[in-house]
Amino acid sequence: MTAAVVLLIVIILALAAPFYASTIAHTDPFRSTLTAKIVVDGKRVPVMAPSTEGLGLGVTPIGPTFQAQYFLGADTQGRDVAARLLYGGRNSLMIASASTLLCLTLATLIGVVSGFFGGTTDMLLSRFLDVLWAFPVYLLAISLSIILIAQGISIGPITIDSGSLALPIAIIGIIYVPYVARPVRGQVIALKKSEFVLASTGLGIPRWRILLFDILPNVMTTLIVFVPLMMALNIITESSLSFLSIGVQPPDASWGTIIQDGQALLYNRPVVSLAPGIAIVITVLALNILGDGVRDAFDPRSKLRPR
Amino acid sequence: MITALIRRLVEMLFVMFGISVMVFLIFFATPGSDPAARIAGRNASQETVAQVRLDFGFDKPLPVQYGLMMKRLFVDQDLKSFVNRGQNVVPQVIEATPVTLSLVFGAAVLWVLGGLAVGVVAAAVQGSLLDKGLMVLALIGVSMPVFWFGEVMNLITQARLHDTWMFSWVPALGYKPLTTAPWEWFKTLVIPWITLAVLYIGIYGRVLRANLVEAYQEDFIRTARAKGLSPMRVMLRHALRVSLIPFITMFGLDFGVLVGGSALLTEVVFGLNGIGHLTYTALLNLDLPMILATVIYAAFFVVLANAVVDVLYIFIDPRMREA
Amino acid sequence: MANPDQPALLEVEQLKVSFATDRGRVTAINDVSFRIDEGEFVAIVGESGSGKTVSLLSILGLTDPRTTSVEGAAHFRGKPILGLKDSALRKIRGKEIAFIPQDPLTAMTPVHTIGWQIVEQIRTHQSISAAAARRRAVELLDEVGLPNPEAAFGRYPHQLSGGMRQRAVIAMALSCNPALLIADEPTTALDVTVQAQVLELLKRLRRDHGSAIVLITHDMGVVAEVADRVMVMYAGRVVERGTAREVFAAPQHPYTWGLIASIPPVDGPRPHRLPSIAGTPPTPANIPAGCGFAPRCPHRFAACDSLPPRLPRDGHGAFCHLDEATRARLAAAPETAR
Numbered sequence: 031m032t033a034a035v036v037l038l039i040v041i042i043l044a045l046a047a048p049f050y051a052s053t054i055a056h057t058d059p060f061r062s063t064l065t066a067k068i069v070v071d072g073k074r075v076p077v078m079a080p081s082t083e084g085l086g087l088g089v090t091p092i093g094p095t096f097q098a099q100y101f102l103g104a105d106t107q108g109r110d111v112a113a114r115l116l117y118g119g120r121n122s123l124m125i126a127s128a129s130t131l132l133c134l135t136l137a138t139l140i141g142v143v144s145g146f147f148g149g150t151t152d153m154l155l156s157r158f159l160d161v162l163w164a165f166p167v168y169l170l171a172i173s174l175s176i177i178l179i180a181q182g183i184s185i186g187p188i189t190i191d192s193g194s195l196a197l198p199i200a201i202i203g204i205i206y207v208p209y210v211a212r213p214v215r216g217q218v219i220a221l222k223k224s225e226f227v228l229a230s231t232g233l234g235i236p237r238w239r240i241l242l243f244d245i246l247p248n249v250m251t252t253l254i255v256f257v258p259l260m261m262a263l264n265i266i267t268e269s270s271l272s273f274l275s276i277g278v279q280p281p282d283a284s285w286g287t288i289i290q291d292g293q294a295l296l297y298n299r300p301v302v303s304l305a306p307g308i309a310i311v312i313t314v315l316a317l318n319i320l321g322d323g324v325r326d327a328f329d330p331r332s333k334l335r336p337r
Numbered sequence: 338m339i340t341a342l343i344r345r346l347v348e349m350l351f352v353m354f355g356i357s358v359m360v361f362l363i364f365f366a367t368p369g370s371d372p373a374a375r376i377a378g379r380n381a382s383q384e385t386v387a388q389v390r391l392d393f394g395f396d397k398p399l400p401v402q403y404g405l406m407m408k409r410l411f412v413d414q415d416l417k418s419f420v421n422r423g424q425n426v427v428p429q430v431i432e433a434t435p436v437t438l439s440l441v442f443g444a445a446v447l448w449v450l451g452g453l454a455v456g457v458v459a460a461a462v463q464g465s466l467l468d469k470g471l472m473v474l475a476l477i478g479v480s481m482p483v484f485w486f487g488e489v490m491n492l493i494t495q496a497r498l499h500d501t502w503m504f505s506w507v508p509a510l511g512y513k514p515l516t517t518a519p520w521e522w523f524k525t526l527v528i529p530w531i532t533l534a535v536l537y538i539g540i541y542g543r544v545l546r547a548n549l550v551e552a553y554q555e556d557f558i559r560t561a562r563a564k565g566l567s568p569m570r571v572m573l574r575h576a577l578r579v580s581l582i583p584f585i586t587m588f589g590l591d592f593g594v595l596v597g598g599s600a601l602l603t604e605v606v607f608g609l610n611g612i613g614h615l616t617y618t619a620l621l622n623l624d625l626p627m628i629l630a631t632v633i634y635a636a637f638f639v640v641l642a643n644a645v646v647d648v649l650y651i652f653i654d655p656r657m658r659e660a
Numbered sequence: 661m662a663n664p665d666q667p668a669l670l671e672v673e674q675l676k677v678s679f680a681t682d683r684g685r686v687t688a689i690n691d692v693s694f695r696i697d698e699g700e701f702v703a704i705v706g707e708s709g710s711g712k713t714v715s716l717l718s719i720l721g722l723t724d725p726r727t728t729s730v731e732g733a734a735h736f737r738g739k740p741i742l743g744l745k746d747s748a749l750r751k752i753r754g755k756e757i758a759f760i761p762q763d764p765l766t767a768m769t770p771v772h773t774i775g776w777q778i779v780e781q782i783r784t785h786q787s788i789s790a791a792a793a794r795r796r797a798v799e800l801l802d803e804v805g806l807p808n809p810e811a812a813f814g815r816y817p818h819q820l821s822g823g824m825r826q827r828a829v830i831a832m833a834l835s836c837n838p839a840l841l842i843a844d845e846p847t848t849a850l851d852v853t854v855q856a857q858v859l860e861l862l863k864r865l866r867r868d869h870g871s872a873i874v875l876i877t878h879d880m881g882v883v884a885e886v887a888d889r890v891m892v893m894y895a896g897r898v899v900e901r902g903t904a905r906e907v908f909a910a911p912q913h914p915y916t917w918g919l920i921a922s923i924p925p926v927d928g929p930r931p932h933r934l935p936s937i938a939g940t941p942p943t944p945a946n947i948p949a950g951c952g953f954a955p956r957c958p959h960r961f962a963a964c965d966s967l968p969p970r971l972p973r974d975g976h977g978a979f980c981h982l983d984e985a986t987r988a989r990l991a992a993a994p995e996t997a998r
Contacts, residue, residue, distance in 0.1 A: 161355035164640045165595045167599060167633045172620055173360060176628060177375075178369045192408035262480065267484045270602055274617060286410055289485055297496040304492075314480035352810055464726055485739075556766040563761070564781040564832070567756030568746070574780075575769045655771060655816040 040313050044123055047116035057099065059114040060281045063105030068092075068099050078268035094301055105291045105302050115305055118283035125199050125277075125284065126264040132203030133210060134262060136252050140207065141214025142249065146222065146241055156215070163208035168270070174201045175276035193279040204269050210256055217252055221245050255328050258321035260282075262314045269310055285310050342648065349644040356636040358635055361403050364629055365395070376625045410633065411434075413521055416626050426630040428569055429615060437611030438510050440603065441595045444533035449588065451538035456545025456580075461572060471542065478539025487532045487606035494528055510608040529607045533600060537591065544587065548580035555579075582654050593642025597635030663665030667738035668695040669840055669872050670719075670757075674731035677711070677718045679895075679944065685729075687714045687895045688944040692732075693973075696840065696872055696993050701863075702874045703887035703904070705919065711761075712876045718841050720757060721749045737839075745892065755785040758833035760843040764825035768817040774801070774828045785836045796981040800831040804861060823854035830971050832859065837869060844876045859886055880919045884908055892916050895942050895952030900974030912978035912987060915953050959990060 051059055075092065101112040111165035122162045126337025142154040162170070166175075178197050190196050221227055221244070230240050265285075271277035280287065285306035292302030367370040373390035390396060394405045410418045458495040459471045494504040507528060513521035552558060553576060561575045562568075599611020608614075612631055619627035677689035689711045696702050704712045707769075717723050718730045719742065728854045734742040736752060753759075761767035768777060778797040779790065790839060794813070797911065801809035804827040804992065818824055826846060833841055847855035863886055868872055883890055883904065890907045892900040900913040911917050918937035939956040950956060952963040963981040982990075 051594060154532055157355065159352070161352055161359060165356055165636055166353050166597050166599045166639055167361070168599050169597070169616070172616060172628065173363045174634050176623065177363060177619060192654065228648050266480075266482050270484060273484050273602065274605070274620065276620065284480075289482075289488070293488065296492055300492050302487055303485070307482065307489070307499070310482055311477065311480050315477060318476055332571075541814045556763060557769045558760055559717075559722055559759050560759070560829075561754055561769065563720065563759035565784055566754070566780070567750065570784075574772075578771055579769065634811040653771075656818055657774075 032315040033323070036316040037320065040119065040309070040316070041123060044116055044119035047113070047120050050116050051113040051227075057110040057113050059109050059117050059283065062092045062109060070095050070097070090298055091295065091302075093299055100307050102301050103299055105288070106161070106294060107291075109303050111288070111305060114270075114283045114288055115285075115309060118253055118288050118306060119197065119309060119313075121278055121282060121284040122265055122268055122286070123313075125195060125202065125268045126261050126328065128199045129202035129264050129268075130257060130296065131198060133206050134256060136250060137207045137210035138201065138214055138253060139211075141211040141242070142218050142245070144211070145215040146217030147216040151216075158210045159211055159215075163212070167205045167267070170205045171201050171267070172274070172276060174204070175271065179276055179279065193282070195282065196280065197272060198268060198277045201271070202264050205264065205267070206260065210253075210260070214249055215253060217249060218245055221248055251328050255321070255325050258317045258324055262317035262321065265310060265314050265317070270305075341651070345644055345647050346425035349640055352640050353637055356640065357407060357633055358403065360629065360632055360636070361406060365402060365406075365624060366399060368473075372625075375623070378467070387401055406629075410527075410630060416630060418624050418627050425498075426626050429627070429630040430634050431525070431616045432611060433610060433612045436609050437600060437613065439512075439515060439526060440529055440533065440600055440609055440611060441592065443530040444537070444595075444603075445588070445592055447530050447534035448537035448541060451534060452541025452545060452584075452615055452635065453577075455538060455542030456549060457547040457572060457577060459542065460553070460576070461568075463546075464552075469548075472546070475539040475542040478535045479543070481534050481536065482602075483532065484602040484606050486535060487529070487603055490532050491606065492530050512609045512611075529603055529609060532607070533603045541584065541587065545580060545584055548583060549576050552579050582650070585649060585653060588644055589646030589649065591641075593639040593646075596642070597633060597638040599635075666697075667735070669698045669700075669737060670696040672715075672719060672731045672733045675715055675718070675728050675730070675734065677714055677723070677728060680727045681731075683942070683945065687896065687946045687947070689718070690947075691970075692893075692896075692898055693971075694891055694901070696874060696875045696896065698839065698872055699866065700869050700875070701866060701875070701888045702888055702891065703877060703882060703889070704885040705877055705883055705892045706895060707878055709892045709941050709943065711944075712893045713844050715893075716844075716874065716876065720753055720759065720842075722745060722753075722759075733933035750985075753784075754781055754838075755836045756838055757840045757842065758836065758838035760830055760833045760841060760846050761850045762845045764822065764829045765817060765849075767829055768825070768832075770817055771814045773814050774820070775815075778813075778828075778832045781832055781899075782835045790985050797831075797835065800835055801828065804828070804834070805829040805857075805867075806831070823857065824857055826850060826854075827861065830858075830865070834865065834869065834871075840874065841865075842862070842874045842876070845878070846875070847877075847879075847882065852968055855882075860887065881923045881950075892919065895947045896944060896977060897952060898971060899953065899980070900978040901971060906976040912955050912976070912981070913953075913980050914959050916978070942973055951979075958985075 047104055051057055067076050069075075070092075089105030091106060091108060092100055093103045095101060100110050102115065105111055105114065107112050139158065140155055144159075146153045175197065178201070227240055227244050227297065230244055268284060269289065272284050273290045275290065278284040278287050288306040289303045292299070292304075292306075297304050362482045364375075369384075373386050373393065373395050376393065377385045377389045394402050397405075404466065409426070414425070416426045418424045418426055418429075455471050455475055459468045459475075462468050491510070494507040495510070495533065497637055499507065503641060506524060508521060508525050511525060513525050517524040549572075556577075558571060558576055561571045562611075564574075596612075598613045598616055600611065603609070604611045604613040605617050616631040616635075672695070675689055675692040676687065676934065678685050678687040680686075690713075692715050694702075704716075708714045714723065718728065719734045721741075721744070724729065730742060733740060736756065741752060768774070775794065775797050779793045779799060782788065782793040782796055783790070786793075788855060789895045798809045798813050801812050806812045806824055806827055810819070812824070812828065817828075826849075830843075830846070841862075846862070847858050850858060852955065857883065862873060862875070865871065875882070875887065887904045890900075890902060890904050890960075891898050892907070892913065894915050900907060900911065900916045907916065908920065911920055915937070918935070921935045922937070931981060937956055942952065942955070949967075950965040951957070951960070951968055954960045958962065959982060961981070968979050968981045971979050
């Protein structure tokens with residue numbers, strides 16, 4: 031329950047990003063502002079101050095001011111971290127949701143077709159899943175993204191720009207397909223042999239009706255269990271890919287890209303990296319707790335069995 | 338049993354073949370781009386691109402291209418990086434292997450011990466406050482991106498608390514070879530080991546606890562208790578022994594995947610020049626031959642690890658022996 | 661049969677077992693008292709859910725202490741065992757009182773050999789060498805009638821047939837020469853022919869070892885074959901108790917009538933269909949306040965809303981409001997007894 035509330039708050043905050051940026055922080059989180067000055071405690075201070083630490087070379091962005099502007103300080107390009115954090119959250123959540131949807135759709139399609147029709151179709155699809163499954167997800171993601179993100183992709187009339195969010199969505203959506211498709215296939219095969227499906231077949235009910243009304247509804251419950259766990263996994267994956275610079279492309283933000291931006295500032299302005307990380311941990315933790323709850327609700331085995 | 342082994346071997350070869358084809362297709366048959374231009378790297382001259390096209394036979398049909406590529410990778414081992422002019426790719430992969438192995442081995446020891454401890458203790462005191470606390474910690478471990486946790490560890494041990502007695506022993510980032518400086522090797526790797534292990538301790542602890550709790554519902558646990566065995570013995574020799582089978586499977590897969598390059602986030606954060614780091618640098622440079630080599634190497638390693646786990650299975654689970 | 665001068669092998673008094681569930685505390689066993697003497701063969705009969713297994717498991721401390729509370733008293737050879745520390749109870753469990761579980765496939769740890777599991781039990785309770793324990797285990801396997809006991813020693817549970825597994829489980833239970841064997845439906849999972857062999861084996865073991873045996877079963881036919889005394893349980897209470905002869909000759913509780921009527925006749929014409937007791941037994945959560953059997957009883961009357969008088973400590977008796985005259989009348993006209 032707490033987990034659901036936390037998630038709701040995270041989502042609302044992320045959705046409020048444009049409002050925050052324009053009305054509260056008065057900043058454009060996507061434009062670098064290296065020369066701006068703001069008022070803190072009645073004094074005008076530069077957002078990017080000449081460094082005073084170490085050799086005094088370069089500039090250090092302003093730290094957390096805990097006021098409307100630069101609440102969490104600025105990043106290397108003088109952009110408001112708090113505003114970027116909210117915008118980044120929007121992208122992270124959006125990518126995670128869209129890729130979860132994509133993954134579950136593809137996996138259900140493959141799993142159901144493979145399990146329900148069997149034969150050569152099943153053999154080919156299963157082999158394909160085996161190969162995909164043996165492929166470490168990050169390497170698959172790297173292979174896909176080095177091709178896609180470098181130049182974008184155009185298949186026939188569809189052209190996807192190299193900076194588009196659709197690319198990380200597609201990549202993350204594809205790499206986890208076997209992890210869902212395999213259990214779905216197993217479940218479909220088990221359902222196909224179950225008494226009630228055999229009974230329906232015996233009654234002469236057409237196959238497509240059995241598929242639609244007997245098998246799919248049962249598969250749906252499995253998918254529901256997967257949703258929060260896949261979301262959690264996808265948020266982590268998105269941030270990891272963005273950290274490797276093959277996820278969300280600049281100037282767009284996501285929690286992963288902000289952590290990467292903050293890497294250079296880690297020892298001076300750790301908050302730039304810490305804040306998005308904490309946001310990830312909170313969100314993913316809430317999703318995992320929710321996932322445990324959903325799984326328990328759908329899995330009667332996890333209940334106490336009285337003898 | 339022999340036929341089972343042979344079948345597994347054939348399956349393994351098939352999956353390896355499938356992966357190499359898939360990588361090949363992703364790299365060289367993605368519609369709408371010129372693979373020769375990619376291999377030549379950024380800002381390559383027209384002549385270089387033409388040279389590459391000829392070298393790799395991109396004017397020939399796809400199956401021939403595939404054959405040529407595999408020959409260069411495995412038989413001649415003369416695939417060259419076009420970004421770092423003419424460096425052979427395969428020796429670099431071999432050079433990076435010990436770093437990755439060091440990182441993953443150490444972390445594996447930690448996470449197996451940690452995972453066992455967390456799982457067994459939590460299951461033994463199931464429902465208590467300690468159990469709940471351990472599970473929350475494990476869940477937090479699972480919910481942290483490993484690269485971010487690595488940065489936090491760096492922040493603490495390299496900067497904020499580096500000058501205190503706690504972390505003054507932590508050397509600067511980087512790898513020291515085991516053979517020349519074993520003590521330095523150990524010291525540089527402690528923090529990366531812990532970082533990488535935390536996530537897996539979380540996963541393994543949770544899975545093991547769930548398996549143990551399920552095992553405790555089984556009749557054979559009741560039999561074991563009815564025999565008058567001590568709770569410790571019931572836990573370790575019966576419940577844990579049975580739950581160890583999925584645990585070992587998981588371990589084999591994760592170990593394979595990590596050695597195969599999934600430790601790259603940890604390697605990048607801690608500046609360890611392992612396979613993952615190699616892949617990462619190649620990625621930044623768009624060094625296609627290098628990525629091709631590391632990815633195929635990694636995928637093969639994972640497939641091999643899977644096969645080893647399956648064989649191990651035969652030894653730890655008597656029920657599998659007759660298959 | 662009971663000899664009040666000598667302490668009983670196992671004496672249970674007013675045992676009450678309750679579980680914590682989502683909907684509060686639920687009493688599964690209420691006011692169960694019985695005694696078992698050395699060398700006796702006692703059958704506890706009842707449908708599944710009547711509490712026959714739980715009552716014995718709770719005495720052995722094998723119920724989950726987090727969800728189950730056990731009240732009352734139990735004495736083993738005069739020593740109290742209920743509420744004993746687990747470490748002290750373990751010296752009795754497996755050594756003095758052995759447990760033969762129901763389904764032998766799931767009852768043995770799948771990853772250890774049969775022999776390993778028997779040796780484990782022997783060496784837990786006796787300090788003897790591994791080699792001696794091994795010899796003893798092979799002897800036991802031979803004694804329970806496993807062909808080629810040497811080979812069976814190294815087999816895994818899944819490699820034996822159901823009957824052989826049940827024999828192996830019995831060998832394990834016997835390994836420390838227990839004074840009391842508790843057999844929980846040992847024949848339920850087996851074929852009819854194998855069932856008979858296992859029952860024969862139990863009878864023979866009692867003769868050879870002198871162990872008392874408590875047989876938990878739902879099969880009145882099995883009881884008639886082997887038991888000295890019978891305890892019928894229903895909805896967490898003992899509803900009838902007596903020697904096997906008494907109970908079969910003159911059953912007193914309507915539930916026992918139903919159970920006996922449902923034994924298929926050995927000879928004579930085959931009945932068109934076996935009589936059965938209408939309805940289903942209550943779950944522990946909805947046991948009625950009065951007589952637990954009343955809702956299914958064809959002879960219930962006003963008094964059945966209250967608890968019947970306590971069973972007598974010894975001898976034949978039933979936990980029922982019917983008086984002797986009514987019983988005799990009903991017994992004389994069996995068709996009304998269904």
